[in-house]
């Protein structure tokens with residue numbers, strides 16, 4: 001039995017829709033695999049009752065098919081589905097790394113990202129790699145059709161997860177089909193600022209770079225209490241706040257000394273809006289790791 005831990009991730013970071021992503025320290029999925037004549041899947045943990053065990057409908061099973069690596073696959077979910085923290089991606093990432101090692105295929109990190117993205121495509125209908133890339137490679141990642149880059153960064157983050165559900169499919173449905181050149185220019189400026197902030201480990205630049213006027217407002221409307229949570233996080237010292245992935249989780253950047261206060265303020269603001277929530281204090285984390293061979 002070979003076991004891999006793959007972290008939750010936060011995609012988009014506001015200005016990097018379908019391009020940016022970061023690995024978090026926690027939560028994570030833990031996937032164990034062993035060779036078998038045909039692929040079977042057992043799911044336990046967070047939201048397991050909502051996750052298909054049909055290999056053709058589970059991101060890990062699709063990865064096994066892509067790699068032609070049949071296996072008995074056990075998924076212990078630490079990342080709740082439809083969270084905005086890359087739940088489906090964490091399983092795909094862990095399965096890709098685990099099956100590559102189990103069958104000794106020797107794929108590169110970037111090749112594993114492409115395989116895991118096919119698992120995502122089976123679930124959300126589009127092979128976007130902005131969650132699987134950081135879950136496999138770690139760090140802050142930038143994905144394009146012609147390649148993936150990963151930047152190690154030390155920037156404190158808070159991911160606040162409310163007890164509501166927003167599916168990626170629904171969240172992709174509210175993204176505008178077009179936008180103005182003014183908004184394009186603003187987004188490019190924010191994306192460049194955020195990237196510089198990651199390179200410099202600068203929470204102020206990262207937070208400023210989260211500001212985006214097209215996708216974020218459309219998705220904020222799907223999250224009860226969003227505006228109050230943003231205001232509370234900023235009052236507690238967050239340098240920037242945005243929707244995590246497709247939501248409903250909300251991601252904040254901050255300085256280390258303010259991380260605990262920001263987390264508490266976000267949870268309290270959700271609770272005042274009638275929504276239970278939990279906060280994960282994290283930094284930009286590492287990627288998938290083999291924890292047992």
Ligand SMILES: Nc1ncnc2c1ncn2[C@@H]1O[C@H](COP(=O)(O)OP(=O)(O)OP(=O)(O)O)[C@@H](O)[C@H]1O
Pocket residue numbers: 050051052057058059060075080081082083084085086087088089091092123124131166167168169244245246247
């Ligand atoms: N191994 C898996 N883990 C989690 N969800 C899975 C898995 N395989 C298939 N799914 C399906 O994917 C859906 C969750 O995907 P979705 O993209 O909506 O949420 P998410 O991945 O947590 O969010 P985000 O992509 O915004 O971070 C679940 O409803 C589930 O049916």
Ligand SMILES: N[C@@H](CCO)C(=O)O
Pocket residue numbers: 011012017018019084086128130131168171172245246
């Ligand atoms: N970029 C994707 C990420 C989903 O986690 C989206 O926002 O739909």
